Amino acid sequence: MTTVEGVRVEERWGAGDDGDYSKDEYRGRDRRGLDDGYRGRDDYRGRYDEERERSRRGGEDRERGRRDRDRDGDERVRKGGRDGDDRVRGEDDRRRGRGDGGAERRRRDEEESPEREREVVPERAAVPEKPSGRSGGVYIPPFKLAQMMKDVDDKSSVQYQRMTWDALRKSINGLVNKVNASNIKNIVPELFGENLIRGRGLFARSCMKSQMASPTFTHVFACLVAVVNTKFPELGELLLKRIILQLKRAFKRNDKPVLLAAAKFVAHLVNQQVAHEILALELLTVLLEKPTDDSVEVAVGFIKECGSLLQDVSPQGLHGIFERFRGILHEGEIDKRVQFMIEGLFAIRKAQFQGFPAVLPELDLVDQEDQITHELSLEDELDQETSLDIFKVDPDFIENEKKYEAVKKEILGDDSAGEVEDGDKESGDEDDSDDSEDEEDEEEREARMIIQDETETNLVNLRRTIYLTIMSSVDFEEAGHKLLKIKLEPGQEMELCVMLLECCSQERTYLRYYGLLGQRFCMINRVYQENFDICFVKQYSMIHRLETNKLRNVAKFFAHLLGTDALPWQALAYIRLTEEDTTSSSRIFIKILFQELSEHLGLRKLNERLSDPLMQESFDGIFPKDNPKNTRFAINFFTSIGLGGLTDSLREYLKNMPRMIMNQHVPVASDNEADSDADSDTSGGGSSSDSSGSDSSSDSESDSDAGDSSPEKPRKRRRSK
Numbered sequence: 001m002t003t004v005e006g007v008r009v010e011e012r013w014g015a016g017d018d019g020d021y022s023k024d025e026y027r028g029r030d031r032r033g034l035d036d037g038y039r040g041r042d043d044y045r046g047r048y049d050e051e052r053e054r055s056r057r058g059g060e061d062r063e064r065g066r067r068d069r070d071r072d073g074d075e076r077v078r079k080g081g082r083d084g085d086d087r088v089r090g091e092d093d094r095r096r097g098r099g100d101g102g103a104e105r106r107r108r109d110e111e112e113s114p115e116r117e118r119e120v121v122p123e124r125a126a127v128p129e130k131p132s133g134r135s136g137g138v139y140i141p142p143f144k145l146a147q148m149m150k151d152v153d154d155k156s157s158v159q160y161q162r163m164t165w166d167a168l169r170k171s172i173n174g175l176v177n178k179v180n181a182s183n184i185k186n187i188v189p190e191l192f193g194e195n196l197i198r199g200r201g202l203f204a205r206s207c208m209k210s211q212m213a214s215p216t217f218t219h220v221f222a223c224l225v226a227v228v229n230t231k232f233p234e235l236g237e238l239l240l241k242r243i244i245l246q247l248k249r250a251f252k253r254n255d256k257p258v259l260l261a262a263a264k265f266v267a268h269l270v271n272q273q274v275a276h277e278i279l280a281l282e283l284l285t286v287l288l289e290k291p292t293d294d295s296v297e298v299a300v301g302f303i304k305e306c307g308s309l310l311q312d313v314s315p316q317g318l319h320g321i322f323e324r325f326r327g328i329l330h331e332g333e334i335d336k337r338v339q340f341m342i343e344g345l346f347a348i349r350k351a352q353f354q355g356f357p358a359v360l361p362e363l364d365l366v367d368q369e370d371q372i373t374h375e376l377s378l379e380d381e382l383d384q385e386t387s388l389d390i391f392k393v394d395p396d397f398i399e400n401e402k403k404y405e406a407v408k409k410e411i412l413g414d415d416s417a418g419e420v421e422d423g424d425k426e427s428g429d430e431d432d433s434d435d436s437e438d439e440e441d442e443e444e445r446e447a448r449m450i451i452q453d454e455t456e457t458n459l460v461n462l463r464r465t466i467y468l469t470i471m472s473s474v475d476f477e478e479a480g481h482k483l484l485k486i487k488l489e490p491g492q493e494m495e496l497c498v499m500l501l502e503c504c505s506q507e508r509t510y511l512r513y514y515g516l517l518g519q520r521f522c523m524i525n526r527v528y529q530e531n532f533d534i535c536f537v538k539q540y541s542m543i544h545r546l547e548t549n550k551l552r553n554v555a556k557f558f559a560h561l562l563g564t565d566a567l568p569w570q571a572l573a574y575i576r577l578t579e580e581d582t583t584s585s586s587r588i589f590i591k592i593l594f595q596e597l598s599e600h601l602g603l604r605k606l607n608e609r610l611s612d613p614l615m616q617e618s619f620d621g622i623f624p625k626d627n628p629k630n631t632r633f634a635i636n637f638f639t640s641i642g643l644g645g646l647t648d649s650l651r652e653y654l655k656n657m658p659r660m661i662m663n664q665h666v667p668v669a670s671d672n673e674a675d676s677d678a679d680s681d682t683s684g685g686g687s688s689s690d691s692s693g694s695d696s697s698s699d700s701e702s703d704s705d706a707g708d709s710s711p712e713k714p715r716k717r718r719r720s721k
Contacts, residue, residue: 161391169202172202175194180220184220184223184227187224188227191224193412196235198394200234200238204235207225207239208242208265211265219363226273227365229372230366230370236274237376238388240374241384241385242384245384247262247283248378251287268306270309271359273366274372274374275374277310277314278375279378281310284303292334293337300345303345312481315477459495462495465486470499470517476514480520493525494535496528497518510556514557515560515564518557519560519561536567536571539554540575543586544583544585551588551589554589556592558571563597570615572619573618573619573621576621576624577621577622577623577630578624578630578634579630587637594646603643603645603646607646610623625653628657631654631657635654
């Protein structure tokens with residue numbers, strides 16, 4: 001049988017044993033192959049199960065061998081300890097002349113005696129000698145730990161030292177974890193109550209872990225470190241070393257979260273003056289040397305945190321950093337998001353870092369002279385001293401504890417230790433003490449006298465301080481920062497303005513330093529702007545008392561304030577430029593003032609300012625229009641000083657002034673003539689009859705009406721009569 005293609009159907013199924021082709025035999029052979037596959041899979045699964053069982057048994061054997069080795073190692077350690085004790089006792093025996101026999105006999109007796117092992121086991125069960133971690137042994141509840149510490153008789157033993165170490169670690173961690181801005185003043189005495197010399201590694205590690213977990217509280221942790229650093233500088237230095245090393249590792253690994261947290265910690269330590277500002281500038285230089293999106297973002301966040309301090313202590317360095325930011329913006333190789341962050345940072349700098357103070361008032365707990373600044377650099381070889389985090393036996397434990405107790409009393413006071421113990425006694429005597437204090441207060445009030453200083457010593461000292469600050473500063477930014485730190489009472493702002501003006505007038509030539517300083521104060525507070533306005537009026541009224549040099553400096557100073565809009569232009573309303581109202585000194589003052597304004601703003605912009613319709617009332621005295629004589633005087637004055645372009649509108653007004661005057665006088669003259677004609681007509685018709693009187697009256701009325709409408713008609717009627 002053949003198919004369409006001409007191929008026999010039997011050929012598709014294969015031939016049988018006798019040479020004939022059989023479909024059934026082919027199917028049987030397939031079934032046999034399938035059964036063989038199932039059997040092979042079952043064999044593979046069995047071998048797999050055997051391998052798993054063998055590996056499980058091998059793991060159990062290895063675990064059992066490890067435990068045996070650990071047990072043997074512990075036994076060898078115990079024997080080694082006993083051998084060491086035997087050697088020490090043997091040395092003692094040899095010194096005493098008894099030889100080595102006693103030591104050998106004692107060793108054999110101790111090895112054969114089972115009581116020795118029974119003595120060691122309870123001790124190991126109570127306090128494990130083998131630590132389970134870097135920080136100490138297994139967890140022991142606080143009440144049980146306190147009871148165990150009371151039960152230990154030997155305060156210098158290893159077990160007691162380990163228990164005190166665990167208690168110290170838990171106490172430091174607890175205090176650091178619960179500190180915040182409101183309770184930091186209460187946490188600090190408790191922290192000094194712990195042995196920070198022994199636990200300095202624990203304190204540093206706890207602060208870093210807590211700050212990493214809660215970066216928003218970084219300023220609180222930095223304040224805590226700053227307070228501790230005043231009494232124990234080695235703690236602040238150790239923490240700063242570890243943070244620098246952590247920061248360097250995060251920068252190499254490109255670990256952005258750790259780098260952000262570490263940089264923020266460094267920024268607040270710089271704000272608290274625990275770290276030097278050079279470290280901050282070094283870090284910014286490294287971050288911006290090869291800018292990436294992450295490094296620039298970290299640098300922006302870093303400057304937001306400590307930019308306010310850097311602007312005060314290192315303005316040139318901060319200026320260089322911002323120039324680098326400007327270059328990164330011009331290159332345009334970073335992401336748009338980071339570019340917007342840089343632009344926002346420039347806006348924050350322009351606003352003098354408002355909203356980003358270096359230290360919050362409630363966290364400003366350390367005086368500047370008490371703080372100890374560590375001058376560490378990123379290039380220094382630093383050791384983080386990780387061994388301080390691990391428990392170690394102290395041979396002089398009791399002596400060191402006594403030393404720290406003395407230090408604690410010196411820091412907290414002699415009565416700090418007895419405050420808790422004597423609390424009940426003090427509470428019982430509170431009423432008596434309150435009564436006695438009230439009586440003492442009343443006596444003090446009666447004895448106190450109100451003293452008024454008529455010599456103005458405080459005012460003289462204030463002026464001296466302001467003068468020395470202004471004259472000793474390098475630039476106006478430093479002077480402004482120092483002057484703002486002076487605590488001025490309300491109403492004393494005028495003294496600062498007067499002293500600034502006097503210092504400026506005493507210079508041989510005008511220094512732009514004073515103008516910038518005055519501009520800064522006017523921009524900071526409106527009170528200074530009003531005070532400088534008052535100073536302008538007083539100086540102009542007494543300008544004839546000043547020498548030419550002082551007059552020139554004062555005029556340039558006020559020109560700078562007006563040109564920068566630090567002083568309102570309404571101040572020019574006090575000037576009246578006429579021949580009668582000015583003197584030679586006042587004319588020199590006005591000349592220098594307007595010449596400086598023209599140089600600073602340009603003649604066109606100055607002319608636009610003086611032509612402002614809203615400000616014309618303030619400029620009426622400078623450009624008078626009440627009298628042609630005064631107008632000509634003002635025009636000639638500005639032309640003589642080279643500023644004739646400012647008088648164009650005034651010249652136009654003077655040119656049109658006669659025509660305006662004629663237009664005002666002509667209607668008045670015509671009205672007078674009409675009235676005189678009406679009077680003459682009325683008097684002429686009085687002798688006639690009533691009819692003529694009525695005619696004359698009507699004529700006069702018509703004449704008067706004509707006179708009102710046109711001045712020519714009355715003349716014609718007079719000629720006709």
